[in-house]
Every structure is written in C-alpha cells, then in structure tokens.
Amino acid sequence: MSLVFIVSVLLQLGCAVHVVRSGRPLYWIWLLLIGSYLAVAVYILVAVIPDMRHDPRGRQVTSKALQAIDPKRRRRELQRKLDIANTVENRRRLAEESLQVGDYVNAQELYQSLLSGMYETDPNFMLGLAQSQAGNNDFVAARDTLERLIAANPTFRSPDGHLLYARCLEEVGETDKALEEYHVLADSYPGEEGRYRYARLLRQVQRAEEARDVLQSQLRRAKAMPGYYRRKEQTWLKAAKLELAQIGDS
Known part of the structure; x- marks a missing residue:
C-alpha cells in the first residue's frame, strides 16, 4: 500500500x-470518497477554513501556525498599526511583541517613550523597560529601573520582576543581596527557576551543602507535582539535576 494512498484515505x-x-x-462524504485529493482540497477551501475563522480554537491554531511560519508577522502588523495611529496602546502592544521576539533594542526605545506624563511611573511599563535592558545585558540599568519601580509603586507585585531583580543583583556583583532575594523566591516563585538560581549561586560562593539541600528539596517537590507541571518546568529541573551532579563530583 503506497504512502500516497494512505495519506489520501x-x-x-x-x-x-x-x-x-x-x-x-x-x-459531501460521497464526493470526498469519489474525488480523492481534488475533493479534499475543495472541501478544505469551502468548509474547513471558513469554520476555523469563526471557531476561537481554530483561530488560535491558525495563529500559531502562521506565527511558526513567519515569526515576525505579528510584529509587522503591530508596526503598521503604530504607523497609522501613534497611541499608547499601539506602542504598548508593539513593545510587548518586540520583547517577546527578542528585539530588545526596539522594546527598550518603546518602553522609554511610554514612560512619560501620566505613565511616568507605570509599573508594567517600568518592568518592560527593565526586561528589555536586561535583554541587552545592561543589568545595572535594569536594576536601577526596578529600584525606581519599587520606590514609585511599593504595593506592586510581580514574581517575574522579583526574579529579574535578583538576577540583576547577581550580575552586577551584589551577591549577598542576590542571595537574600533568591532565598525568598525559592519559596514564592511560581516555577523552578528561582530555586535553581538560588542553589547555583550558593554553590558559586562555596556553600555547596546548602546548595545541595535546596536542589534535593526542589527535585523531591517536583516529583510530587502533576506531570504537566514537570513538563512545563523540565528545562529548570534538568538544570537542577545537572547542578546536583556537579556538586556531588566536586
């Protein structure tokens, strides 16, 4: 039985x-059976594609497929919208998309342009600016931005912002402060990255036994979590296992 026949069926x-x-x-079923590939092509054009356009799930699948084929497609659309109307909302959307695709230079420029007037201390815009600065490896600027964010918005809470702040402290050599922040994140961050980074920094400052305890506790805890959680966090769990193995070899 040929592959072409199997695909057709x-x-x-x-x-x-x-x-x-x-x-x-x-x-339609009879037409599909008689017409083979031609009938399938016609049916997809006149029935399947229109249905997908009106089905939220279908639109989501189509959007993901287009994004995989052309990763910069959405960014171009958002840029066109901004060219037509230079509004705060259009700049925000383009800034978020630029950050998402790793265009940190453009994201930083957009977030800086947003932080003015009534939005001068907007916590979400300040966080976006810090993320783009860190993406450009300017961790000093990112740390300063986050400290201004904290000062201007003392009630604002963001696990990702907290983790970024700890990373910035680590990168600029404020190790003790970074360890304090990671210690908090080890229990509060909704994922495994905070625990892994805490253990790794402990090992780097020659506190291997503490690092081992954190990693062993992390892996035990992960085993008790649902499978979907372990799959989502597999990058950090693999890194934790490797880190634990290196501690054992040292």
Whole structure:
C-alpha cells in the first residue's frame, strides 16, 4: 500500500468526520470518497477554513501556525498599526511583541517613550523597560529601573520582576543581596527557576551543602507535582539535576 494512498484515505476520513460534526449535507462524504485529493482540497477551501475563522480554537491554531511560519508577522502588523495611529496602546502592544521576539533594542526605545506624563511611573511599563535592558545585558540599568519601580509603586507585585531583580543583583556583583532575594523566591516563585538560581549561586560562593539541600528539596517537590507541571518546568529541573551532579563530583 503506497504512502500516497494512505495519506489520501486519512485526509478523506478527516474531512468526512468534519462533515458529520459540522452538520453539512452528507453528499459531501460521497464526493470526498469519489474525488480523492481534488475533493479534499475543495472541501478544505469551502468548509474547513471558513469554520476555523469563526471557531476561537481554530483561530488560535491558525495563529500559531502562521506565527511558526513567519515569526515576525505579528510584529509587522503591530508596526503598521503604530504607523497609522501613534497611541499608547499601539506602542504598548508593539513593545510587548518586540520583547517577546527578542528585539530588545526596539522594546527598550518603546518602553522609554511610554514612560512619560501620566505613565511616568507605570509599573508594567517600568518592568518592560527593565526586561528589555536586561535583554541587552545592561543589568545595572535594569536594576536601577526596578529600584525606581519599587520606590514609585511599593504595593506592586510581580514574581517575574522579583526574579529579574535578583538576577540583576547577581550580575552586577551584589551577591549577598542576590542571595537574600533568591532565598525568598525559592519559596514564592511560581516555577523552578528561582530555586535553581538560588542553589547555583550558593554553590558559586562555596556553600555547596546548602546548595545541595535546596536542589534535593526542589527535585523531591517536583516529583510530587502533576506531570504537566514537570513538563512545563523540565528545562529548570534538568538544570537542577545537572547542578546536583556537579556538586556531588566536586
């Protein structure tokens, strides 16, 4: 049995299932069986694609597929919108997208332009600026931005901002302060990165036994978590296992 025939049958079956689920006339099934690839192509164009446009799940799948094919597509769309209307909302969206795709220079410029007037101390814009500065490896500027954020918005809470602040302190050589922040994050950060970075820094300052305790506790805790959580955090859990192995070898 050839691969072409198998693919044809699978496509026909998939479209037939769509016919039944969408309540379309059953004559489509006969057309699909008779017409093979041509009928499948026609059906996808006149039925499947229009349905996907109106189905939130379909739109999400389509959006992800387009993003995978052309990662900068959304950014170009947002840039066009900003060119048409230079509003705070359009700049915010483009800044967030630039940060997401790793264009830290553009993100930093946009966030700096947003931090004026009534938004001069907006905590979300300040956090975005700090994230883009850190992305540009300017950890001193990022730390300073976060400290201004804290001073201007004492009730603002952001786990990602807290972790970034600890990272900045570590990068600029304020090790003791970084350890204090990581110690808090080890219990409060909603993920494994905070615990891993705390243990790694402990090991770097020759506190290997404490680092081992943190890592062992982290891995035991992860085993008790649901599978989806371990899959989501697998990067940091793998890094924790490697760090623990290196402590054992040292």
